[in-house]
Amino acid sequence: MKLPGAAKDAKPGNTKAGGGRESNLILGKARTDRPTREEAESAIRTLLLWAGDDPDREGLVDTPARVARAYEEFFAGYDADPVEMLNRTFEEVEGYDEMIVLKDIRLESHCEHHMVPIIGKAHIAYLPKNRVVGISKLARVVDAYAKRFQVQEKMTAQIANSIEDVLQPRGVAVVIEAQHQCMTTRGVHKPGVSMVTSRMLGAFRHDPLTRREFLTIIGNPASSVGA
Ligand SMILES: Nc1nc2c(ncn2[C@@H]2O[C@H](COP(=O)(O)OP(=O)(O)OP(=O)(O)O)[C@@H](O)[C@H]2O)c(=O)[nH]1
Numbered sequence: 582m583k584l585p586g587a588a589k590d591a592k593p594g595n596t597k598a599g600g601g602r603e604s605n606l607i608l609g610k611a612r613t614d615r616p617t618r619e620e621a622e623s624a625i626r627t628l629l630l631w632a633g634d635d636p637d638r639e640g641l642v643d644t645p646a647r648v649a650r651a652y653e654e655f656f657a658g659y660d661a662d663p664v665e666m667l668n669r670t671f672e673e674v675e676g677y678d679e680m681i682v683l684k685d686i687r688l689e690s691h692c693e694h695h696m697v698p699i700i701g702k703a704h705i706a707y708l709p710k711n712r713v714v715g716i717s718k719l720a721r722v723v724d725a726y727a728k729r730f731q732v733q734e735k736m737t738a739q740i741a742n743s744i745e746d747v748l749q750p751r752g753v754a755v756v757i758e759a760q761h762q763c764m765t766t767r768g769v770h771k772p773g774v775s776m777v778t779s780r781m782l783g784a785f786r787h788d789p790l791t792r793r794e795f796l797t798i799i800g801n802p803a804s805s806v807g808a
């Protein structure tokens with residue numbers, strides 16, 4: 582049984598780089614007191630009834646099981662361990678110490694207020710100190726935090742903070758640009774609106790030239806970020 586639950590056991594963590602951060606290390610741990618799969622499927626059946634449909638009709642009879650499987654995929658981040666991912670580093674890079682940027686990383690998340698998709702892109706940069714990480718691991722860390730119920734600000738900070746905690750580089754930058762379906766398909770109904778968030782640490786926070794180089798490389802979706 583792998584249904585996700587909220588990370589209610591999150592505790593305040595390391596506060597060395599910028600205020601108001603939670604421990605990513607603890608958020609990487611899944612809770613163990615989850616309901617059974619049968620209970621989850623029963624809840625989905627209740628929602629189908631509540632919406633006004635008949636969960637026993639042919640088209641819907643397998644839907645609770647399908648939705649449970651989809652949830653395992655959407656919320657796999659609760660079982661992911663970003664620290665373990667980022668710990669797979671290597672040092673044989675001839676002293677490479679320039680900026681490393683991974684841009685346009687597809688991001689699929691869910692809004693914690695409405696449980697509907699947040700779809701967008703993440704851009705990550707860091708300035709390595711002694712060691713580098715495999716680039717796929719940065720994309721995996723994005724998924725580890727995105728595949729949870731999220732708000733964009735928190736997800737942005739979690740990704741940056743975890744890279745900082747584990748790699749201890751000279752700087753980390755994360756920019757996320759995303760569309761929230763809670764704003765496009767319901768409520769205020771404003772399609773085409775993107776939310777842009779950023780978390781700049783170390784040299785990206787303190788050195789305007791470093792930040793500008795990063796924003797230029799990613800095509801300036803957030804040219805006003807931190808300016
Ligand atoms: N800052 C921030 N707000 C978000 C995010 N995702 C959703 N929201 C907003 O969270 C707010 C929740 O507001 P509520 O008034 O509690 O919920 P609601 O009645 O459904 O609000 P409306 O969306 O305005 O209909 C809304 O303004 C959403 O647009 C996010 O990642 N970051």
Ligand SMILES: [Zn+2]
Pocket residue numbers: 692693694695696697761763764
């Ligand atoms: Zn929402």
